[in-house]
Amino acid sequence: MSEGLAWLPQALAELRDADLLRELTYCASSPGPEVSVDGEPHLLLASNNYLGLATHPAVLKGAHDAIDRYGAGAGASRLVTGSLDLHRRLEERLAALKSSQDALVFPTGYQANVGTIPVLAGPGDTIFSDELNHASIIDGCRLSRAEVVRYRHADPDALEDAVRATRSTGRRVIVTDTVFSMDGDLAPLPALVDIAERHGCTLMVDEAHATGVLGPSGAGAIEHFGLGGRVPVVMGTLSKALGAQGGYVATNRELADLLRTRARGFVFTTALAPAAVGAALAALDVVRDEPWRRERVHANASRLSEQAQELGFRVLRRDAAVVGVLVGEAADALAAGAALRAERVWAPAIRPPSVPPGTSRLRLTVMASHDDGHLEWALRALSAARQTVAA
Ligand SMILES: Cc1ncc(COP(=O)(O)O)c(C=O)c1O
Incomplete structure (x- = not known):
């Protein structure tokens, strides 16, 4: 050695x-x-x-059809020649699912978090992060070089105290899993939305374990709580209940435009493979229909x-x-x-x-x-x- x-x-x-x-x-x-x-x-x-969608016949067909038409790999990053009309179709579906204006697909959920958080906050800004947030959120916070304040798990009072105590005049971002990946409990989303709105903070949520599982139509925790349109930054993955692979951020048009230029996990990586996109599109139909x-x-x-x-x-x-x-x-x-x-x-x-x-x-x-x-x-x-x- x-x-x-x-x-x-x-x-x-x-x-x-x-x-x-x-x-x-x-x-x-x-x-x-x-x-x-x-x-x-x-x-x-x-x-x-x-x-069970990873083996659902309609989802497999979605993947096969995408391979037949677009090939095995996208061949380049989204900003070079990797953007397919199929990616756009998926982004439109995801934006609608999450009641957002626009959405952006990343190769993984991990990249969606580490790519997006540093765009939302940087040096001089403050991120309030639930102490049990997923590692990809933690890594995104670290990469941002913002000050990170961890608040007690799922505790809106602890969060509001922390927000009130911050002296920073920079941007303030609150970030939380909606369903916590290792514990399985749900964040107190209505209270978090109120706090974010009351204090002018940006709320970002990670719907990785809620999408497909919660809400009357399977749209996730935001739908479960009837908070559609009140969470400005919604991240999720295609790789869990949707049975495919990839991540996404659903948000407003301006932030989506900025992420396309600035999110390094989007810019400096090959686009999500066609099979995963086709599978995810079909999975969204199954979530709705079954x-x-x-x-x-x-x-x-x-x-x-x-x-x-x-x-x-x-x-x-x-x-x-x-x-x-x-x-x-x-x-x-x-x-x-x-x-x-x-x-x-x-x-x-x-x-x-x-x-x-x-x-x-x-x-x-x-x-x-x-x-x-x-x-x-x-x-x-x-x-x-x-x-x-x-x-
Ligand atoms: C809460 C949460 N966010 C993000 C991710 C990352 O998603 P992906 O597996 O699509 O990279 C995971 C995966 O374990 C997760 O549990």
């Missing part, structure tokens, strides 16, 4: 000793309710393919959450498809994850830095395509995992 990299073995050993080394497990099938791992069928309880999928996700999530509580697990508040089962230390969460795996349930332990130290957990997610048999399988496995945690 080159001398300059001689620090690597120790860095890896330290992570391993702290139960924080992450390793990949390879899956040989699509993210359906059952997947093939090491040649064995496993119950999948860890995918964000909440509505509301039973949403109902099923909520019914499955309630049942899984109740099962875990009856077994004595500490289950976090659940508002969407994510069921957070708190374990505590990383080693215990690993043991619980291993117990699930022994029962052929795939739901890896979630450890720092994805969650704060001492809050390692099983992050269980349900899909519309899980049936009663799958939930009984989950119950058996959770019961085995409970023994491990209690021991």
Whole structure:
């Protein structure tokens, strides 16, 4: 090994000793309710393919048709020759979904956040960020070089105190997940909207885990709370309930124009691949036309959450498809994850830095395509995992 990299073995050993080394497990099938791992069928309880759309025939057809017409890759960044009329069609659909004037599609949700936040705020400005926001928001805040004030999770009073206390005369941005990715609870959006409007702050929300799952038509948390038109910057992903890949920001025309010029995660990267765009467009139709999928996700999530509580697990508040089962230390969460795996349930332990130290957990997610048999399988496995945690 080159001398300059001689620090690597120790860095890896330290992570391993702290139960924080992450390793990949390879899956040989699509993210359906059952997947093939090491040649064995496993119950999948860890995918964000909440509505089962990653394998929906109409979504697959959307992807295939886009490949046939536009090819496998877009071939350049959006500002060079990568912008397809298909991208624009998707942006118009997303703008309508989120009650915004315009929208912009990014190759990933991660890029949407790290590309957009530094355009909204920079040095001399202040960002108020929920302490449990997703890593891509945290990274966007860091890249902005604005002052970042983390407020207590989902606490509007703590946010308003922080906004009142700021002395900065620069721009003020409030940013929050709507459904928190690792906990599964919902931000108090109506109160956040009021605070933003009262204090002249810009509110940006991340609808990654709400789109397709919440709201009468599946438009997300903004629709769920009846706040259409009152959230000026709405970010989301195409890669979770929509079953495709990519991210987006729905906003007003001026900000969309500025993002097209200034968002580095949009400008300096190849455009989203046609297959993902075609799949996402078809998925939006399915979200609209098959509301039973949403109902099923909520019914499955309630049942899984109740099962875990009856077994004595500490289950976090659940508002969407994510069921957070708190374990505590990383080693215990690993043991619980291993117990699930022994029962052929795939739901890896979630450890720092994805969650704060001492809050390692099983992050269980349900899909519309899980049936009663799958939930009984989950119950058996959770019961085995409970023994491990209690021991
Ligand atoms: C809340 C949240 N925002 C953004 C992202 C990033 O989205 P993508 O997976 O499309 O990059 C994720 C993905 O895990 C997420 O959970």
